[in-house]
Amino acid sequence: MATIKFWGVRGSVAAPITADDVSQKVLTALQAFHASLKTGNLSPEKFLESLPFSVRGTIGGNTSCVEVRCGDERICLDMGTGMRPFGNSLFPQMFENGGLTVTVLLSHVHWDHIQGLPFFGPLHINKETGIKNRWNFYGGTDWMSTAEACLRGQMDAPEFPVSWQEIKRATHEINASSVCDMMGFHVGAVKVKTRKLHHPQETYGWRIEYDGKVIAYSTDNEPYDPSCPDPRLLELAEGADVWITDCQYTKEMYEGKVGGVARHGWGHSYPEAVAETARRAGVKKTVLFHHDPASDDNKVLEIVEMCKGLVGVGQEVVAAYEGMEIAL
Numbered sequence: 001m002a003t004i005k006f007w008g009v010r011g012s013v014a015a016p017i018t019a020d021d022v023s024q025k026v027l028t029a030l031q032a033f034h035a036s037l038k039t040g041n042l043s044p045e046k047f048l049e050s051l052p053f054s055v056r057g058t059i060g061g062n063t064s065c066v067e068v069r070c071g072d073e074r075i076c077l078d079m080g081t082g083m084r085p086f087g088n089s090l091f092p093q094m095f096e097n098g099g100l101t102v103t104v105l106l107s108h109v110h111w112d113h114i115q116g117l118p119f120f121g122p123l124h125i126n127k128e129t130g131i132k133n134r135w136n137f138y139g140g141t142d143w144m145s146t147a148e149a150c151l152r153g154q155m156d157a158p159e160f161p162v163s164w165q166e167i168k169r170a171t172h173e174i175n176a177s178s179v180c181d182m183m184g185f186h187v188g189a190v191k192v193k194t195r196k197l198h199h200p201q202e203t204y205g206w207r208i209e210y211d212g213k214v215i216a217y218s219t220d221n222e223p224y225d226p227s228c229p230d231p232r233l234l235e236l237a238e239g240a241d242v243w244i245t246d247c248q249y250t251k252e253m254y255e256g257k258v259g260g261v262a263r264h265g266w267g268h269s270y271p272e273a274v275a276e277t278a279r280r281a282g283v284k285k286t287v288l289f290h291h292d293p294a295s296d297d298n299k300v301l302e303i304v305e306m307c308k309g310l311v312g313v314g315q316e317v318v319a320a321y322e323g324m325e326i327a328l
């Protein structure tokens with residue numbers, strides 16, 4: 001069985017919920033509670049369940065990090081700030097098993113995809129404690145020639161108090177492998193394939209196949225033409241059970257009709273393009289991801305509704321939110 005857990009779903013920069021946002025949710029909940037007094041007596045738990053997600057929950061503010069479990073294999077898609085809570089979740093198993101193996105598939109090295117690495121707790125466990133952790137990084141060729149510099153850069157003093165060299169010395173095993181377009185390889189019994197995406201700097205999407213199921217991940221991708229999906233993207237998402245995709249903007253935001261400036265060339269997508277790809281690729285469940293930091297919960301859910309209205313019959317569309325889990 002494969003499972004997916006979302007630890008960070010924002011794009012560009014971390015965007016925590018604000019005090020005003022929380023107050024608005026509480027106010028809406030109280031108004032709903034008052035209205036419910038006239039119709040019935042729900043328990044607090046039932047009442048909470050009856051509220052819409054935009055009131056009882058939140059999309060979350062951490063940047064890209066998704067955990068994929070395929071049997072015993074643990075894969076981490078990107079290392080945004082969501083990698084901090086992901087790391088914290090791993091401690092019990094790490095101590096129980098005497099170590100962990102995590103395969104990191106990195107789309108690219110923009111800040112919102114790497115900033116969680118220094119705060120990934122298990123990274124700081126010294127092998128002298130007897131813990132045998134193994135971290136396997138996969139990423140692009142252009143930057144991989146300077147991979148150490150990319151990873152080290154954000155951890156060198158004065159930016160961070162623990163250097164990458166110290167981490168390397170203290171860790172049981174760290175491996176870094178470079179990938180290129182259309183490359184296929186295995187992580188245990190998991191089949192992985194790459195496709196290059198359309199984004200500033202070298203960026204990859206990942207197709208993960210395991211036990212007859214397909215998970216595709218393509219964040220940070222700009223459509224060339226929304227009515228004519230990129231064949232590379234179609235190949236990546238073809239028949240996917242779950243396609244996790246960039247859908248950062250609305251088309252109006254992309255074209256600069258709202259939000260001040262056009263976002264051409266920024267490397268991100270919008271519902272019209274996402275839906276056309278989902279339709280043509282025959283995706284079962286499309287998960288909108290890499291939400292804009294300026295989009296509040298209602299805006300993200302509005303983008304989901306736009307996308308739902310454009311996909312084919314029977315195709316599901318949901319917004320990724322922190323803590324969301326999918327079992328396949």
Ligand SMILES: [Zn+2]
Nearest residue numbers: 011012112220
């Ligand atoms: Zn990004």
Ligand SMILES: [Zn+2]
Nearest residue numbers: 108110199220
């Ligand atoms: Zn990027």
